[in-house]
Amino acid sequence: MDELSHAARMAADHLSAVPEQPVWRPVPADDRAWLTGQPLPDTGAALEDLLRAICDHVLPYPMGNGHPRFFGWVNSPPSPAGVLVAPLAAAMNPSCAGGEHAGALLERTAVRWLAELAGFPHRPGAGLLTSGASMATVVALATARQRVPGVRVDGLYGERPLTTYVSAEGHSCLRKAAELLGLGGRYIRTVPVDHAFRMDVPALRRMIGDDLHAGLRPLLVAASAGTVNTGAVDPLADIAEVAREHDLWFHVDGAYGALGVLDERLRPAYAGMDLADSLVLDPHKWLGVPVDAGCVLFRDPAGPRDAFSLVPPYLRDEGAGELGWFSEYGPEQTRPFRALRVWATIAHLGRDGVTRLVERTRDRAAELAAMVAAAGDFELAAPAVTSVVAFRYLPLRVNGGIPAVVQRRGRAFLTGTLLGGQETLRACVLHPGTTRDDLAVLLDEIRAAAEELAG
Ligand SMILES: Cc1ncc(COP(=O)(O)O)c(C=O)c1O
Incomplete structure (x- = not known):
């Protein structure tokens, strides 16, 4: 199929052009109309025509996360192996x-590798890939x-109310x-x-006592x-201890940060992560696996299976073996072949490459923090x-308006949040x-945005 080679070339051209393009640009009205308002076609178009339309209306308007000056939310560029x-x-x-x-079998390796990278104990069956965190x-x-x-x-029904404890900085997905x-x-x-925006453990103890x-x-x-706001790592070992004392389930959201444990300098901060009953990490964040790829790991594979297994007669599989199907461990029945992208990304980088990626980006963040300070x-x-890096421009009152202006200017992309209000x-x-x-450009763009706002 020639069109397939053409699409591959378009993807390669797109990737090499990204650093030269604006990080992000608003979608002009006519392209927006095309993207949102096309009528359902009565007859089909040739594949080459579709590629031309993608060239004209889709590829010019990326979200921006492939660009080295994209600093928004938690969105990485796609790993080359994942794209491939x-x-x-x-x-x-x-x-x-x-x-x-192959698809279902390779997921066993992908999940085990993720557990090994995160230093989390792994028993076969104790985890699965998901759409995200x-x-x-x-x-x-x-x-x-x-x-x-x-x-x-x-x-x-009839159960005493059950209480859940999440820090003020816990991600909204927990709630x-x-x-x-x-x-x-x-x-x-x-x-x-x-x-330092970490969970206050004495306060946690008090709240549990009150409940x-x-x-x-x-x-x-x-x-x-x-x-998500500051990259803080909670005092996991202390929280694990509280959970043990009170027989609480200990969950860790490592969606963005779990792989930070690979950086030796950061590792002490992660002490206790391996004690979690469940650990979430997102290969589509720091690891750069193309979206979508999330992962949940469990200490004990029996837990998710007890929660989700429901095998209707048409899905019985005598050959499924002891572990059964992935669909018995989560809500999805038909599940995409996410494992190929995860496997390829890790296989291409190796543990060393993933560690270097984490160290390098973390060093850049430290550099930015030093420049800000x-x-x-x-x-x-x-x-x-x-x-x-969480920071503010002085005077403080302009910070709320800065991200939108920086984004529109197209030379860098960052987002804002509320921290302590x-x-x-x-x-x-x-x-x-x-x-x-790139970091210097970001700071200069913030200054320019503040000037625009003042003007
Ligand atoms: C710390 C943290 N947890 C959870 C999530 C949600 O992840 P997802 O968007 O993959 O559902 C995010 C997203 O940025 C995050 O940063």
């Missing part, structure tokens, strides 16, 4: 629900909820999952953070190994531990090609 194999996964197009085929968190918290006897039959699972927003406790005193049942504590017109808003800029460094000059 994506069409092959599509060409095979299996459902990785389970069964005896949000879905992985639903799987993890549903498994935690399964500790309530009879929950699959009786639901939570979303807890609400979705019927744990009730009212029973989600927001644990305060310390000066026990009130006759509630503490169920789970969700800690973070790399928060040294500049008279910026202030650091939090210690830069992993590869996120204050408008804050955050730059997340995930691109292995980001240079010191």
Whole structure:
């Protein structure tokens, strides 16, 4: 199929052109109309025509995360190996629900490798790939909820209210999952953070004590190994200890930051991550696997299987073996071949390459933090531990408006957040090609944006 080679060439051209293009640009009205308003065609178009349309209307308007000066949210450039194999996964197009085929079998290796990279103990079956951390968190918290006897039959009716503990800096997906699972927003406790935006463990203890005193049942504590706002790593060993004392499920959200453990200098901060009952990490973040690729790991594979296994007669598989199908461990039945992208990315980099990627981006973030601290017109808003830098431009009042202006100018891309209620800029460094000059451009663009806002 010639069109396939043409598409591959277009992908290669796109990737090599990215650094020369604006990081991001707004979509002009006519292209927006094409993207959002096309009528359903009565007759089909030739594949070459589709490629031409993609050239004209799609490739010119990327989100920006392939560019070395993209610092927004937590979105990495795609790994070359991941891009290379994506069409092959599509060409095979299996459902990785389970069964005896390469797609489902390779997921066993991909999950085990992720566990090994994160230093998490792995038993066969104790993990699966998901669409991202949000879905992985639903799987993890549903498994935690399964500790309530009879929950699959009786639901939570009649059960004492169950309490969930999440720090003020915990990702919104934790609250979303807890609400979705019927744990009730009212029973989600927001644990305060310390000066470095890590969960305040004495406060956690006090809140658990108060809930026990009130006759509630503490169920789970969700800690973070790399928060989205500042990249902070909670005191995981201390939280694990509290969880053990009170028989709580210990969940760790390492969606963004779990792989920071590969950097020897950071490793002490991760002590206790390996004690989690469930650990979420996103290969589509720091590792750069093309979207989508999330992962949830468990200490015990029996937990998610008890929570999710439901095999209708048409899906019985005598040959499934002891572990059964992946679809017995989560909500998805038909599952895409995510493992090929994850496997290829790790196989191409090796443990050393992944470690270098983490170290390099983390060093760049430290460099940015030092530049911010040294500049008279910026202030650091939090210690830069992993590869996120939270900071503010002075005067403070302009910070809320800065990201949109920087984005529109097209030379760099960053996003903002609220930290302790204050408008804050955050730059997340995930691109292995980001240079010191790129960091200088970012700071200059912020200054220029502030000037524009003032004018
Ligand atoms: C710390 C953290 N947890 C969870 C998530 C949600 O991940 P996903 O977007 O893959 O669902 C994010 C996303 O940025 C994150 O940074």
